[in-house]
Amino acid sequence: MNVDYIIVGLGLAGLAFAEELERNHKSFVVFEDNSQNSSLVAGGVYNPVILKRFTPVWDALDQLKIAIPFYKSLEEKLSTQFNFPIDIYRIFTSVEEQNNWFNACDKPFFEDYMIAEVIKNTNQYINAPFDFGQITNTGKIDTKVLLESYRNYLNNKSQLINESFDYTTLQLQNESITYKKINAKQLVFCEGYGVVKNPYFKDIPLKEAKGELLTIYAPELKLDVIIKSSIFIMPLGDDHYKIGATFNWTDKTLIPTEEAKEELLSKLNKIMTVPYKVVGQSAGIRPTVKDRRPILGRHAQYKQLSILNGLGTRGVMLAPKLAKQLYGYLENNQALDAIIDLNRFEAKEPL
Numbered sequence: 151m152n153v154d155y156i157i158v159g160l161g162l163a164g165l166a167f168a169e170e171l172e173r174n175h176k177s178f179v180v181f182e183d184n185s186q187n188s189s190l191v192a193g194g195v196y197n198p199v200i201l202k203r204f205t206p207v208w209d210a211l212d213q214l215k216i217a218i219p220f221y222k223s224l225e226e227k228l229s230t231q232f233n234f235p236i237d238i239y240r241i242f243t244s245v246e247e248q249n250n251w252f253n254a255c256d257k258p259f260f261e262d263y264m265i266a267e268v269i270k271n272t273n274q275y276i277n278a279p280f281d282f283g284q285i286t287n288t289g290k291i292d293t294k295v296l297l298e299s300y301r302n303y304l305n306n307k308s309q310l311i312n313e314s315f316d317y318t319t320l321q322l323q324n325e326s327i328t329y330k331k332i333n334a335k336q337l338v339f340c341e342g343y344g345v346v347k348n349p350y351f352k353d354i355p356l357k358e359a360k361g362e363l364l365t366i367y368a369p370e371l372k373l374d375v376i377i378k379s380s381i382f383i384m385p386l387g388d389d390h391y392k393i394g395a396t397f398n399w400t401d402k403t404l405i406p407t408e409e410a411k412e413e414l415l416s417k418l419n420k421i422m423t424v425p426y427k428v429v430g431q432s433a434g435i436r437p438t439v440k441d442r443r444p445i446l447g448r449h450a451q452y453k454q455l456s457i458l459n460g461l462g463t464r465g466v467m468l469a470p471k472l473a474k475q476l477y478g479y480l481e482n483n484q485a486l487d488a489i490i491d492l493n494r495f496e497a498k499e500p501l
């Protein structure tokens with residue numbers, strides 16, 4: 151089989167790049183082995199405001215300009231809804247925070263997102279004595295539904311290969327590659343944290359962070375916004391809510407832990423007083439980078455090999471724009487922004 155591209159990994163990064171290829175009429179196959187699941191378990195929130203200090207998320211407005219139409223057109227193509235616009239209510243912890251909120255609201259960056267008011271708490275089960283700041287034009291992508299329907303879509307076209315990509319079997323020619331019976335012009339690695347097993351890119355400076363989430367059933371809570379304090383409470387429908395997320399910098403397994411559950415419940419019990427039942431727990435590893443920016447580019451020696459990784463904590467907003475940038479770089483020689491270019495590390499330490 152001859153194709154233009156092989157993609158390894160079908161999380162948010164692989165999906166966005168596959169879609170970019172399809173829109174440009176390139177042929178491709180994708181390998182996926184379910185060894186990582188960051189994209190599958192993600193909260194899926196898109197929001198351009200850093201809710202700790204009310205500062206802008208890097209490049210967020212540009213990312214959203216590409217991401218929102220990207221998900222909309224995918225919803226139409228797959229006949230499936232996975233984008234759910236929903237406001238976020240940030241619990242204020244003091245009058246000082248309320249003042250900081252109003253100061254931030256004056257900045258043009260936030261004008262479409264932050265509402266310059268203190269929103270009264272009317273939910274008797276949420277503990278918010280200083281009330282809320284409201285962020286609007288935000289939402290969540292149901293990443294599980296998105297990925298499952300995209301995987302089905304590719305499967306039906308025989309473009310998804312449900313097996314582990316074996317790096318030792320890859321043969322590199324001058325300007326192309328062969329993998330088993332597949333000849334391709336280029337290969338793009340999108341393995342998330344799985345990249346640590348990739349001999350070509352294993353040295354990229356990840357600072358990965360395991361994250362865990364709970365699902366609870368709380369029939370009396372009746373929330374229709376996301377509540378954010380030290381954790382978030384996200385409505386899923388049918389009185390179910392996602393509670394998240396933890397950050398663990400040492401545990402590299404995908405196994406849900408009792409420790410994370412206790413941490414989330416202890417934070418939850420401080421802000422919510424309604425009876426509830428824990429009905430699920432999940433864990434994934436965020437492919438975060440030391441300098442908190444994504445990583446795109448070609449291998450220094452093997453120009454047929456490229457990488458799209460480092461989506462960190464914000465894969466939903468980042469992936470569509472990064473896929474476009476990588477495509478422009480590979481096919482049209484468009485320069486990559488220095489801040490996301492793999493070269494920024496190669497200059498200091500060879501990969």
Ligand SMILES: Cc1cc2nc3c(=O)[nH]c(=O)nc-3n(C[C@H](O)[C@H](O)[C@H](O)COP(=O)(O)OP(=O)(O)OC[C@H]3O[C@@H](n4cnc5c(N)ncnc54)[C@H](O)[C@@H]3O)c2cc1C
Nearest residue numbers: 159161162163185186189193194195315342344361465466
């Ligand atoms: C708890 C948690 C909450 C999060 N919440 C949010 C949120 O609210 N909003 C947001 O934007 N982001 C969120 N994120 C971050 C987001 O999930 C990541 O940025 C994103 O999923 C990374 O996507 P990826 O495709 O790079 O990696 P992954 O999702 O890890 O995908 C990589 C894929 O490659 C496959 N793979 C790896 N190696 C191989 C191989 N050798 N052969 C075949 N397949 C392979 C894996 O199985 C996997 O499917 C969250 C993450 C976690 C863990």
